[in-house]
Amino acid sequence: MSGLIGKKLGMTSIFDEQGHNIPCTVIEAGPCYVTQIKTLENDGYEAIQLAFDDKKEKHTTNALKNHFEKAGVTPKRILREFTRFEPGSRKTYGEELRVDIFQEGEYVDVVGTSKGKGFQGVVKRHGFKGVNDQTHGQHNRMRAPGSIGASSYPSRVFKGMRMGGRMGNDRVKVINLEIMKIMLEKNVILVKGAVPGSKGSYVIIERWS
Amino acid sequence: MSKQALLQYVDGLTEMKEYPAFQAGDTITVAYRIVEGSKERLQKYQGVVLQRKGEGITATFTVRKMSGNVGVERIFPIASPFIDSIEVNKHGKVRRARIFYLRALKGKKARIKERRY
Numbered sequence: 001m002s003g004l005i006g007k008k009l010g011m012t013s014i015f016d017e018q019g020h021n022i023p024c025t026v027i028e029a030g031p032c033y034v035t036q037i038k039t040l041e042n043d044g045y046e047a048i049q050l051a052f053d054d055k056k057e058k059h060t061t062n063a064l065k066n067h068f069e070k071a072g073v074t075p076k077r078i079l080r081e082f083t084r085f086e087p088g089s090r091k092t093y094g095e096e097l098r099v100d101i102f103q104e105g106e107y108v109d110v111v112g113t114s115k116g117k118g119f120q121g122v123v124k125r126h127g128f129k130g131v132n133d134q135t136h137g138q139h140n141r142m143r144a145p146g147s148i149g150a151s152s153y154p155s156r157v158f159k160g161m162r163m164g165g166r167m168g169n170d171r172v173k174v175i176n177l178e179i180m181k182i183m184l185e186k187n188v189i190l191v192k193g194a195v196p197g198s199k200g201s202y203v204i205i206e207r208w209s
Numbered sequence: 210m211s212k213q214a215l216l217q218y219v220d221g222l223t224e225m226k227e228y229p230a231f232q233a234g235d236t237i238t239v240a241y242r243i244v245e246g247s248k249e250r251l252q253k254y255q256g257v258v259l260q261r262k263g264e265g266i267t268a269t270f271t272v273r274k275m276s277g278n279v280g281v282e283r284i285f286p287i288a289s290p291f292i293d294s295i296e297v298n299k300h301g302k303v304r305r306a307r308i309f310y311l312r313a314l315k316g317k318k319a320r321i322k323e324r325r326y
Contacts, residue, residue: 009212019291
């Protein structure tokens with residue numbers, strides 16, 4: 001696996017050679033810096049930790065300051081671990097990774113945090129149909145879930161019964177998004193289709209070889 | 210670079226042709242390139258602009274025309290490379306930016322007064 005941390009900027013569309021209008025998400029990806037290398041001997045598994053997006057030193061705790069100093073980079077806002085990052089390749093502390101690790105036409109997975117929707121009913125949250133009739137005795141239960149179980153047996157509601165509740169604000173991964181364009185000098189990539197999260201939210205772009 | 214500036218930079222990479230200004234209520238002719246197999250031809254589509262929508266390169270406009278008795282609406286992306294040219298035939302005098310009420314009108318009622326300067 002290889003990847004980068006990025007920031008979702010928004011959506012736009014581009015036209016390909018055939019003139020097709022392709023919806024794209026613009027992601028500012030990298031430059032990311034290697035801040036920690038985890039090894040099998042030391043940590044029990046192999047991973048590298050990447051850092052992205054500058055933050056002020058006065059907003060950094062002393063513990064993190066030293067962590068960044070060890071890697072020789074300025075304080076960053078976000079740290080993420082990537083397991084088995086490009087097996088076989090050797091990374092060094094403080095190494096800069098930019099969007100040129102990807103290629104146009106490649107397929108990547110993008111992980112983000114979906115927009116919070118608040119407390120939602122079962123129709124929006126789980127795709128229930130609700131009650132399809134407005135007449136025939138229905139008056140205030142158009143979007144009701146219906147029965148949630150039987151009576152004397154089991155005398156309880158089964159765990160995991162789908163009901164209303166908080167929706168969104170979850171970790172969501174979208175797989176197999178095509179990279180349409182890479183702009184190395186601006187650290188920007190365009191992926192085909194939508195990506196979870198609001199504008200300005202952080203996303204992780206992964207490529208599995 | 211800020212988020213906005215980067216988005217604008219990305220949008221700026223798509224070439225936009227210059228077209229004459231038009232708005233809802235105007236009658237326009239869109240010359241649209243159609244590829245049939247290996248041949249290419251221009252199709253002229255004339256009708257009334259119902260709305261302009263969006264901004265930048267993702268903006269679109271809707272053109273409605275009567276094909277016999279049936280209303281036909283087409284939505285064109287303004288940045289589409291297939292649009293060869295746009296000609297404004299008549300400026301219409303309408304009071305709103307989206308004239309969907311036109312869909313319910315037929316015959317003489319569906320006329321739009323011409324705007325004169």
